Amino acid sequence: MEKRIPIRLKIEKPVKKNDAKTIFQATKLGNWSLDIGKIKSGGQSAVCYVKRDDNTKGVFRCLKSNSDQQAVERFRKEIATLNSLKHKSIISLLEVADDLDSPWYITERGKPFKEYWKQVRIDCSGEPKKLVRKAVVVMRNLCDAMSLCHTRNPPVIHRDIKPDNIIIDGDNVPLLIDFGVVFVGAEDRVTRLEEVAAIPGQFETLIESRR
Numbered sequence: 001m002e003k004r005i006p007i008r009l010k011i012e013k014p015v016k017k018n019d020a021k022t023i024f025q026a027t028k029l030g031n032w033s034l035d036i037g038k039i040k041s042g043g044q045s046a047v048c049y050v051k052r053d054d055n056t057k058g059v060f061r062c063l064k065s066n067s068d069q070q071a072v073e074r075f076r077k078e079i080a081t082l083n084s085l086k087h088k089s090i091i092s093l094l095e096v097a098d099d100l101d102s103p104w105y106i107t108e109r110g111k112p113f114k115e116y117w118k119q120v121r122i123d124c125s126g127e128p129k130k131l132v133r134k135a136v137v138v139m140r141n142l143c144d145a146m147s148l149c150h151t152r153n154p155p156v157i158h159r160d161i162k163p164d165n166i167i168i169d170g171d172n173v174p175l176l177i178d179f180g181v182v183f184v185g186a187e188d189r190v191t192r193l194e195e196v197a198a199i200p201g202q203f204e205t206l207i208e209s210r211r
């Protein structure tokens with residue numbers, strides 16, 4: 001009896017239109033390539049790690065394909081805001097394309113603040129004064145960055161400052177990131193309910209601070 005050899009059909013995986021890696025590869029940036037590591041995406045944006053030919057490590061961020069026009073406008077406003085703010089404690093843009101139907105940008109990469117501060121507390125165990133000095137350095141840098149934003153004309157208000165939106169660069173300098181819900185003083189002050197709801201942890205932080 002003739003032995004039958006099973007036929008294995010190659011099934012192609014569907015392209016994930018909302019996958020940052022797929023969108024990044026479509027940009028065909030010759031001096032940038034995908035890098036290893038996982039990073040959490042936001043509500044209407046997708047992110048992935050990338051690296052440049054000179055070994056500069058960055059984060060690629062773009063909008064998901066199903067984003068509405070309001071999300072696109074907000075994303076472009078974030079790009080414009082970051083382009084206008086130059087400070088050592090505000091995230092810098094390395095590459096940007098804001099004139100496309102699907103805008104994107106690449107920023108510098110850093111260590112999550114929570115991860116950094118956990119190590120600082122371990123290093124400063126039994127030395128409370130040293131820990132306080134470390135905290136003062138972080139706060140001084142961030143307050144100086146906020147002073148730059150708030151004294152601009154019109155002022156720029158971040159509206160979502162929290163540990164998750166702070167990273168630490170290679171020189172241990174804190175960087176404020178995610179200007180996605182930024183408010184610029186010349187605009188209408190009315191904040192839509194869906195914009196407030198898109199800021200996880202904001203109400204919990206407010207309630208906790210009043211206890």
